[in-house]
Amino acid sequence: MTHSGMKAGAAGMAPDGLSLFRGATPTDALLRGHDWAHSPLGLPQRWPAALRMSVSLVLDSPVPMWLAWGPELTLIYNDAYAPMLGSKHPGAQGAPLQRVWSEIWSDVAPLLATAMAGEGVHREDMPLLVDRFGAPRPAWFTFSYLPVRDESGVVCGLVCTVWDTTEKVTTQRRLADHEVAVAEGRLEQAEMAERYRLVALATNDAIWDWRLADGHVVWNAALGALFGHPQAETSAQWWLDHIHPDDRARIDADIHAVIAGTGTAWTGSYRFRRLDGSHADIFDRGYVLRDDEGRAVRMIGAMLDLSDRKATEAALRASEQQFQTLFERMDEGFCVIEFLDGPHGPMSDYIHVSANPAYLANAGIPNVVGQKVREMVPDEAEGWVEIYRRVLLTGEPVRFERELVATGRYLELAAFRVEPLERRQVAVLFQDVTSRHRAEVALRELNDTLERRVTAEVAERLKAEDALRQAQKMEAVGQLTGGIAHDFNNMLAVVISSLDLLDRKFLSHDARAMRFVDAARNGARRAAQLTQRLLAFSRQQPLKPETLDVNKLVAGMSDLLRHSLGGSLKLETVLAGGLWRANADPNQLENAILNLAVNGRDAMDDLDGDGRLTIETANCHLDERYAADHLGLQPGQYVMIAVTDTGSGMSPEVMAKAFDPFFTTKEVGRGTGLGLSQVYGFVKQSGGHVRIYSEPGQGTTVKLYMPRQLGAAAEDEQAQGAAAALHGDGRELVLVVEDEQAVRLMSVEALEELGYRVLETDGAEGALKLIDAHPDIDLMFTDVVMPGMNGRKLADEARRRRPDLKVLFTTGYTRNAVVHNGVLDPGVHLIGKPFTLDELAARLREVLDAPD
Structure with a gap:
């Protein structure tokens, strides 16, 4: 038994020890109410393990x-x-066995003595003269005695499995008398049949009557009750067919040997198949009836189902084996000690009379059997003797912890008296808990600083809760942004397209009117940029990540950064050698770095040209411990881009809100509060991480961690050939699919202005009809978000019909039709709303001129 198993058993014991009698049967109730304190067995909580298991x-x-x-x-x-x-019954419960069965004691005492000597006993149909109802009467019993040993292997009791076979034996005797009477011709046929019927009804055995001439067999009702077979009559072959194949030939040969000979009695043991397919263990007896010339004419017998008995015997054998192996295999140390009188007085020493192998593992002392405690551990023997002597004299079990100084082991022990007192023995169960004891000491020392540790834990929890609330806030704003982006961008598309067409068609020579058009166009573009930043923050902008050399990208931005910062500030770049490739959208990464640089410039306005902006790159590994403190971050390798300024810095309160959309510390007109929000959204959408380090008056560092690109770097794509003309040639046919009427009209006007022939429709159904009717359509220009079939599904169906058809998508909000996990699907061409006429012209030529 494992250590955990022993503990579970101890924990499950009720304080009064009556958990053994936990059932709801009359016997359990009787045992619970028994006066065990005045019984030779004593209180149940003091019973040894072997007795408790046997009772169960x-x-x-x-x-x-x-x-x-x-x-x-x-x-x-x-x-x-x-x-x-x-x-x-019930007075026999808890009484001495000899007093209960005094009338048959002389018959069973030798058998009991054999069992108590360690040898099992089995008897079949043993006759006894028993007094069960006030007068002695003959009875027959089939029973088995099995010895039960305690933990040291000593036989302390026995278990008996018993069946009252009186009815069976008397029935068999009546059946035998009946057969003799038949043989002597003393019974009429009707009387014989009636007696057989009564015999068949009076027993639980399966009675069979086999007519040998034709193999016809008649059964009593027990065939169905015991084995499930409903038949009342079968053939002898049916009976043989239901015997287990491994037993069939033997039984067939044995029974026919008796039939063919001169004998009358046959017995056999075999396995018989029940109706459900399982097999019963059978003991079968039969009697051959012969005619005057000795020929066998009939055979009558009874099948006894021994399945339950054999199962019980097997359980008893298993229990015996368990008792035998428990002592050897248990994890806890176990021993039985016996007190001795010595030089220090009566019962002043004890000797180990038995010990299991786990004694050495737990106590660290080998070969203890036969050793006295005052010889084993003379310096501490007195303390051990005092504890166990009290258990012996009082009979009260004890549980305690104590250090065995001789081996430096700290032990958890339980001791109880081995009854009766005259044996002067105590059983001890123990285990080595040195590691646990040391841990408890360490825990007590840690508890001295409990307040500090609790404060730190609470702070960590508050930090995690703040991070979760921040993430939830960002998610809520992102959902709101995505919800309005589509309609807002559609409106801006109409405005910008209208202004572009107004410029190109009617006002190109009116300078005064153009000033108003340019002002309106600039306002619309700023509104579009604002929407784009909101989409970036909400991580809903379509990204086109590439394998990226960040050092090359930062170096290529030098002129742009110097122009944005002005000549009064110093720009430094510290680019790491051997920098890993990153996986990111280069345009969005440039925008993020530029945003951070402009924020740094604004923070250094008061330094009169003494400010310094530093852009640094490095390889970084964010481990699991760091990632656990930052919600949503995956541990791994990252490329770090740090932008540091020597400006005014931020307070902790400002840093906590720095990434919030529309939060800004700048005066009105100098910022929307979306710059850092856009950076935050882009980095998170790219699977990266962003962190701000700042103190008031000490400047600010913003670190971007972009995921490392593993695997071979892709070659830079080189533009080939001269740029194509941005206008159509008047022959190319474009199909416009847009559910918003105003946007559709502006798109048609714009395409015609750019030199394309145009067909238009407001949905997928009309688009597919036009595609079927006009095989000369070169390109389909379709919105992504439309009622019914969206643009992506429309494109898939159109290309199924026209594999060579070019498609350009447009949308103010991508959802998940052409963008998944924030990344534009491979092979998809997209222009976001709102767009200018020049942007539309360039994208059209790019798609039309691309190879198939």
């Missing part, structure tokens, strides 16, 4: 069983056995 086995058994334990063989029995006691 008896009470849980469905067959009649009893247990006799101790010098007086105190009797404990189950519900199934109670009817066999007759009027002796």
Whole structure:
């Protein structure tokens, strides 16, 4: 038994020890109310493990069983056995076995002595003259005695499995008398049939009557009750066919040997197939009836189902084996000590009479059997003797912890007296808990600083909760942004397209009117940029990540950065050698760096040209511990881009809100509060991480961590050939699919202005009809978000019909039709709303001129 198993058993014991009698049967109730304190067995909580396990086995058994334990063989029995006691029940419960069965003691005493000597006993149909109802009467019993040993291997009791076979034996005797009467011709046919019927009804055995001339067999009702077969009549071959194949030939040969000979009795053991396919263990007896010339004419017998008995015997054998192996295999140390009188007085020493192998593992002392404690550990023996002597004299078990100084082991021990007191023995169960004891000491030391540790834990939890609230806030704003982006961008598309067409068609020579058009166009573009930044923050902009050399990208931005910062500030770049490739959208990364640079410039306005902006790159590994403190971050390798300024810095309160959309510390007109929000959204959408380090008056560092690109770097694509003309040639046909009428009209006007022939429709159904009707359509220009079939599904269906058809998508909000996980699907061409006429012209030529 494992250590955990022993603990579970101890924990499950009720304080009064009555958990053994936990059932709801009359016997359990009787045992719970028994006066065990005045019984030779004593209180149940002091019973040894072997006795407790044996009692559980008896009470849980469905067959009649009893247990006799101790010098007086105190009797404990189950519900199934109670009817066999007759009027002796319930007084027999807890009484000495000899007093209960005094009238047959001379018959069974030798058998009991054999079992108590360690040898099992089995008897079939043993006759006994028993007094169960006030007068002696003959009875027959089939029973088995099995010895039960304690933890040291000593036989302390026995378990009996018993069946009252009186009815079976008397029935068989009546059947035998009946056969003799038949042989002597003393019974009429009707009387013979009636007696056979009564015999068949009076027994639980499966009675069979085999007519040998034609193999016809008649059965009583027990065939169905025991084995499930409903037949009342079968053939002898049916019976043979239901015998297990491994037993069939043997039984067939044995029974026919008796039939062919001169004998009358046959017995056999075999396995018989039940109706459900399982096999019963059978003991079968048959009697051959012969005619005057000795020929066998009939055979009558009874099948006894021994399945339950064999199962019980197997359980008992397993229990015996468990008792035998428990002592050897348990993880806890176990020993039995016996007190001795010595030079220090009566019972002043004790000797180890038995010990299991785990004794050495837990106590660290080998070969203790036969050793006295004052010889083993002379310096501490007095303390051990005092504890165990008190257990012996009082009979009260004890549980305690104590250090075994000789080996430096700290032990958890439980001790109880081995009954009776005259044996002067105590059983000790223990385990090495040195590691646990040291941990408890360390824990007590840690508890001295409990307040500080609790404060730190609370701070960490608050930090995690703040991070979660921040993430939820960002998500909520992102959902709001995505919800308005589509309609807002559609409106801006109409405005910008209208202004572009107004410029190109009507006002190109009116300078005064153009100033108003340019002002309106600039306002619309700023509104579009604002929407784009909101989409970036909400991580809903379509990205086109590439394998990226960040050092090359930063170096290529030098002129742009110097122009944006002005000549009064110093710009430094510290680019790491051997920098890993990153996986990011280069345009969006440039925008992010530029945003950070402009923020740094604004923070250094008061330095009169003494400010310094530093852009640094490095390889970084963010480990699991760091990632655990930052919600949503995956541990791994990253390329770091740090932008540091020597400006005014931020307070902790400002840093906590720095990434919030529309939050800004600048005066009105100098910022929308979306720059850092756009950076935050882009980095998070790219699978990266962003962190701000700042103190008031000490400047600010913003670090971007972009995921490292693993695998071979892709070659830079080189533009080939001269740029094509941005206008159509008047022959190319474009199909416009847009559900918003105003946007559709502006798109048609714009395409015609750019030199394209145009067809238009407001949805997918009309688009597919036009595609079927006009095989000369070169390109489909379709919105992504439309009622019914969206643009992506429309494109898939159109290309199924026209594989060579070019498609350019447009949308103010991508959702998940052409962008997944924030990345534009491969092979998809997209122009975001709103767009200018020049942007539309360039994208059209790019798609039309691309190779198939």
